[in-house]
Amino acid sequence: xxxxxxxxxxxxxxxxxxxxxxxxxxxxxxxxxxxxxxxxxxxxxxxxxxxxxxxxxxxxxxxxxxxxxxxxxxxxxxxxxxxxxxxxxxxxxxxxxxxxxxxxxxxxxxxxxxxxxxxxxxxxxxxxxxxxxxxxxxxxxxxxxxxxxxxxxxxxxxxxxxxxxxxxxxxxxxxxxxxxxxxxxxxxxxxxxxxxxxxxxxxxxxxxxxxxxxxxxxxxxxxxxxxxxxxxxxxxxxxxxxxxxxxxxxxxxxxxxxxxxxxxxxxxxxxxxxxxxxxxxxxxxxxxxxxxxxxxxxxxxxxxxxxxxxxxxxxxxxxxxxxxxxxxxxxxxxxxxxxxxxxxxxxxxxxxxxxxxxxxxxxxxxxxxxxxxxxxxxxxxxxxxxxxxxxxxxxxxxxxxxxxxxxxxxxxxxxxxxxxxxxxxxxxxxxxxxxxxxxxxxxxxxxxxxx
Amino acid sequence: xxxxxxxxxxxxxxxxxxxxxxxxxxxxxxxxxxxxxxxxxxxxxxxxxxxxxxxxxxxxxxxxxxxxxxxxxxxxxxxxxxxxxxxxxxxxxxxxxxxxxxxxxxxxxxxxxxxxxxxxxxxxxxxxx
Numbered sequence: 001x002x003x004x005x006x007x008x009x010x011x012x013x014x015x016x017x018x019x020x021x022x023x024x025x026x027x028x029x030x031x032x033x034x035x036x037x038x039x040x041x042x043x044x045x046x047x048x049x050x051x052x053x054x055x056x057x058x059x060x061x062x063x064x065x066x067x068x069x070x071x072x073x074x075x076x077x078x079x080x081x082x083x084x085x086x087x088x089x090x091x092x093x094x095x096x097x098x099x100x101x102x103x104x105x106x107x108x109x110x111x112x113x114x115x116x117x118x119x120x121x122x123x124x125x126x127x128x129x130x131x132x133x134x135x136x137x138x139x140x141x142x143x144x145x146x147x148x149x150x151x152x153x154x155x156x157x158x159x160x161x162x163x164x165x166x167x168x169x170x171x172x173x174x175x176x177x178x179x180x181x182x183x184x185x186x187x188x189x190x191x192x193x194x195x196x197x198x199x200x201x202x203x204x205x206x207x208x209x210x211x212x213x214x215x216x217x218x219x220x221x222x223x224x225x226x227x228x229x230x231x232x233x234x235x236x237x238x239x240x241x242x243x244x245x246x247x248x249x250x251x252x253x254x255x256x257x258x259x260x261x262x263x264x265x266x267x268x269x270x271x272x273x274x275x276x277x278x279x280x281x282x283x284x285x286x287x288x289x290x291x292x293x294x295x296x297x298x299x300x301x302x303x304x305x306x307x308x309x310x311x312x313x314x315x316x317x318x319x320x321x322x323x324x325x326x327x328x329x330x331x332x333x334x335x336x337x338x339x340x341x342x343x344x345x346x347x348x349x350x351x352x353x354x355x356x357x358x359x360x361x362x363x364x365x366x367x368x369x370x371x372x373x374x375x376x377x378x379x380x381x382x383x384x385x386x387x388x389x390x391x392x393x394x395x396x397x398x399x400x401x402x403x404x405x406x407x408x409x410x411x412x413x414x415x416x417x418x419x420x421x422x423x424x425x426x427x428x429x430x431x432x433x434x435x436x437x438x439x440x441x442x443x444x445x446x447x448x449x450x451x
Numbered sequence: 452x453x454x455x456x457x458x459x460x461x462x463x464x465x466x467x468x469x470x471x472x473x474x475x476x477x478x479x480x481x482x483x484x485x486x487x488x489x490x491x492x493x494x495x496x497x498x499x500x501x502x503x504x505x506x507x508x509x510x511x512x513x514x515x516x517x518x519x520x521x522x523x524x525x526x527x528x529x530x531x532x533x534x535x536x537x538x539x540x541x542x543x544x545x546x547x548x549x550x551x552x553x554x555x556x557x558x559x560x561x562x563x564x565x566x567x568x569x570x571x572x573x574x575x576x577x578x579x580x
Contacts, residue, residue, distance in 0.1 A: 291494070291512075316516065321516055325519075
């Protein structure tokens, strides 16, 4: 489908037809005080050669350190075939096509993606993706509040990524939704299920966010948390790392009834780190909530001749039909990232995902043990973990990370600014991409930084 | 299909029927179901919910649209038709049999004040232009 821009003549004809002299007149309703004049910080345009040069210079600044940072974006091996296939012309767009059913291949890919996500999370239905994990969490909160009807209180543990909490707060705070922080146990780095009681005692709660693993990499007692949530008539929102689900219990199996909504960032399933994006969010839910789920959903059907085909379904939830009462203003999805993920999961298979997850766990375990051997360094929270652990340092974490960076190593995520109560703590991650030698380099750099 | 003369109507295309126990059953009219097309889902309210006249109470979804169903009068929701959960197409087949929810009106006089079939038909005719 070609993109056909309006010509100057088209625009002039349209303006003449409605009696406007220029495009700015169409925005007369906006008070002048709210309009920014010239965008002075935006420089002049660059030509292709200048842009290429700029990009090379910027790329050179990223001197490809050996990376031990996770904290929401994870370095995993992506088979070369994934992006070779995903960047074919047929896939190379971020959007579901506007005349969706004309692109059966794209719809079939999205349908298979939904099937994989539903299977991985143990849920009945998945949408065709959201923008990212953090906005996906906000969408899950909005969905739970819509569905609960009588409460706008949502319990959000401080073991959820601080960035996710900030994004969720930005999106939901002006809708009268109250996010109540649940504090973690200083000893285990976990949410103690009983700590929810005082919140439930204060009245109806719409939903509880249950992270697995949590931001510290630690495993929460998801069964007890889910059951407690359901016992108080709230919805359980599972915030999960999708790769961890190759090893851990699917949210659909948590507790007696299973979580109600599963959400998270899909980046670990085939998206490169690439300085922070694009990634995509995934979301799945139980059948009973499917009409409250935002985003596009692809269904399988048969055409007039009885041949199988794919189609957009449940569109009455969406803004082009439901207008202001749509489930979300999300009209698009991260089609390209989802195509890559679908190919990635198909190539790895459930066994490949399991092996990547298990190797990431084992490498992080080895890192924790060896780093713990450095004088003054100790691991916080002995709780079982997935592929991240918290290390406590005897000196300023910022300074130590800086020194490690000087040795070509991204040594971890500095927790100090976000969790000052933990002191000089860093969050470290060693995925399957790290070798025993890499881990030794980490330990040597850490030792050098400290002494 | 003409609009039954024993029912009351609203300008937002609901019909209301007074039952023997004084509650009213509410559905959408023939005209409304024709405009919406094949029904795929009905979202019914919680029993016991108190609503004001013209408040959104239910939602009907068809293959091409979603529409709110409004309370014709103020009152309390006393029942919902759960048969529509699995058979929303009953609204297309016979909109005047397929009630969606029942209400106990705060004032019976409010029901009497709703439009009769002829007045409603005049609105439908005027919308046709």
